[in-house]
Amino acid sequence: xxxxxxxxxxxxxxxxxxxxxxxxxxxxxxxxxxxxxxxxxxxxxxxxxxxxxxxxxxxxxxxxxxxxxxxxxxxxxxxxxxxxxxxxxxxxxxxxxxxxxxxxxxxxxxxxxxxxxxxxxxxxxxxxxxxxxxxxxxxxxxxxxxxxxxxxxxxxxxxxxxxxxxxxxxxxxxxxxxxxxxxxxxxxxxxxxxxxxxxxxxxxxxxxxxxxxxxxxxxxxxxxxxxxxxxxxxxxxxxxxxxxxxxxxxxxxxxxxxxxxxxxxxxxxxxxxxxxxxxxxxxxxxxxxxxxxxxxxxxxxxxxxxxxxxxxxxxxxxxxxxxxxxxxxxxxxxxxxxxxxxxxxxxxxxxxxxxxxxxxxxxxxxxxxxxxxxxxxxxxxxxxxxxxxxxxxxxxxxxxxxxxxxxxxxxxxxxxxxxxxxxxxxxxxxxxxxxxxxxxxxxxxxxxxxxxxxxxxxx
Ligand SMILES: Cc1cc2nc3c(=O)[nH]c(=O)nc-3n(C[C@H](O)[C@H](O)[C@H](O)COP(=O)(O)OP(=O)(O)OC[C@H]3O[C@@H](n4cnc5c(N)ncnc54)[C@H](O)[C@@H]3O)c2cc1C
Numbered sequence: 306x307x308x309x310x311x312x313x314x315x316x317x318x319x320x321x322x323x324x325x326x327x328x329x330x331x332x333x334x335x336x337x338x339x340x341x342x343x344x345x346x347x348x349x350x351x352x353x354x355x356x357x358x359x360x361x362x363x364x365x366x367x368x369x370x371x372x373x374x375x376x377x378x379x380x381x382x383x384x385x386x387x388x389x390x391x392x393x394x395x396x397x398x399x400x401x402x403x404x405x406x407x408x409x410x411x412x413x414x415x416x417x418x419x420x421x422x423x424x425x426x427x428x429x430x431x432x433x434x435x436x437x438x439x440x441x442x443x444x445x446x447x448x449x450x451x452x453x454x455x456x457x458x459x460x461x462x463x464x465x466x467x468x469x470x471x472x473x474x475x476x477x478x479x480x481x482x483x484x485x486x487x488x489x490x491x492x493x494x495x496x497x498x499x500x501x502x503x504x505x506x507x508x509x510x511x512x513x514x515x516x517x518x519x520x521x522x523x524x525x526x527x528x529x530x531x532x533x534x535x536x537x538x539x540x541x542x543x544x545x546x547x548x549x550x551x552x553x554x555x556x557x558x559x560x561x562x563x564x565x566x567x568x569x570x571x572x573x574x575x576x577x578x579x580x581x582x583x584x585x586x587x588x589x590x591x592x593x594x595x596x597x598x599x600x601x602x603x604x605x606x607x608x609x610x611x612x613x614x615x616x617x618x619x620x621x622x623x624x625x626x627x628x629x630x631x632x633x634x635x636x637x638x639x640x641x642x643x644x645x646x647x648x649x650x651x652x653x654x655x656x657x658x659x660x661x662x663x664x665x666x667x668x669x670x671x672x673x674x675x676x677x678x679x680x681x682x683x684x685x686x687x688x689x690x691x692x693x694x695x696x697x698x699x700x701x702x703x704x705x706x707x708x709x710x711x712x713x714x715x716x717x718x719x720x721x722x723x724x725x726x727x728x729x730x731x732x733x734x735x736x737x738x739x740x741x742x743x744x745x746x747x748x749x750x751x752x753x754x755x756x757x758x759x760x761x762x763x764x
Pocket of ligand 1: 318319320321322323324325341342343344345346347348349350351353354355356358420421422423445446447448466487574578608609610611615616617618619620621650
């Protein structure tokens with residue numbers, strides 16, 4: 306059946322983290338919602354991003370633990386990696402979450418339309434010959450891996466993260482182009498699973514957006530793990546051979562490997578979807594929005610990786626919820642993107658919230674900083690893990706940034722973001738107890754030290 310359907314409150318185009326969270330919240334608020342998705346609900350995060358990569362990293366952690374078992378007095382023999390079984394485990398996690406999500410969406414009475422949609426006016430989305438009309442339209446078509454000019458992805462030797470998650474065997478060797486979150490996570494997982502890995506990063510350090518000391522600690526840990534990296538050098542070209550690739554760098558050196566993973570960022574999915582034609586202001590493929598995710602067209606909002614905000618699933622969730630509440634007439638406030646927790650799930654993990662030292666100084670803050678080394682933490686010693694908690698505050702003022710490095714330290718980002726977002730002073734946090742023995746005590750210790758009453762600190 307074709308033709309214009311009855312008007313809905315909201316038509317959401319794209320069923321990833323940004324789109325489905327908007328649909329769920331809008332339905333919860335009593336709005337009628339159509340959610341258009343061409344592939345599977347859950348988008349990048351569930352099917353090609355957060356969830357499968359973390360399952361792969363966990364399999365790598367199990368491999369490392371087995372190899373290291375003797376350090377804990379346990380006799381175990383590492384017999385190798387069965388990647389097909391790892392993929393089956395990964396898929397079972399994704400499938401379980403996918404079933405949960407589809408059940409949730411249908412239980413809220415959301416109309417899911419399976420097909421490729423196109424914006425045809427400020428209030429309509431067309432799927433095939435059907436037109437869905439909404440009082441409001443939310444664009445949430447996400448992002449896809451990008452590449453560099455002249456660097457052709459073939460899916461066999463030159464891969465994106467999408468291909469890397471579907472490999473049938475762990476590569477013997479890999480060059481990872483890009484030392485950002487995705488590159489660092491794959492390098493870590495592949496190394497744990499037995500590959501020889503070298504990361505190439507044009508900027509001077511791995512995870513260049515993080516606190517400098519966090520990058521240094523990660524680099525030290527990667528060196529110890531035998532993960533190679535070449536920083537401050539640009540990729541020049543890739544050549545193919547029967548056995549793999551030869552990657553040449555701008556300094557004239559070359560790296561040979563079985564595969565090249567291109568992890569140089571992700572670009573918004575907006576080409577050919579009718580956005581500009583409907584009058585939506587665009588900037589290099591991104592939809593331009595104000596702090597409340599409104600486009601220049603009053604009936605259209607946009608969320609998630611499609612807009613130039615941090616490319617994180619939880620950012621998409623927050624933006625989706627914000628738009629749903631705004632359209633439902635509830636009061637909303639802009640998201641403080643500096644207060645969004647960021648985690649790189651490598652071994653060791655690197656996590657942060659708030660400002661780096663460099664950013665705080667650029668904003669004119671006089672800062673005080675404490676770095677608490679995990680060497681003094683009981684749980685980290687039990688885990689035989691290294692790392693640190695770095696906390697910076699404005700002099701006599703609130704906490705401005707928390708930076709965490711170490712095994713499983715990403716879990717502490719939740720507490721760190723409460724501290725930052727509530728603009729707590731270290732003196733507010735110091736009296737709060739942290740369960741012993743946990744790594745969270747290191748966060749408590751750093752705040753005790755910043756409040757002028759260090760406990761387990763030498764000197
Ligand atoms: C390898 C990797 C690891 C990651 N790990 C993490 C992590 O650990 N933590 C974290 O927070 N973030 C992580 N991310 C980022 C996270 O996945 C994204 O920020 C998030 O998925 C963005 O959500 P979105 O809804 O904006 O877009 P997407 O999830 O990309 O969803 C967009 C949806 O729109 C659909 N769509 C596109 N065009 C159309 C059309 N014309 N018609 C119908 N449907 C359409 C797509 O099929 C897709 O389902 C990771 C990403 C990658 C690639």
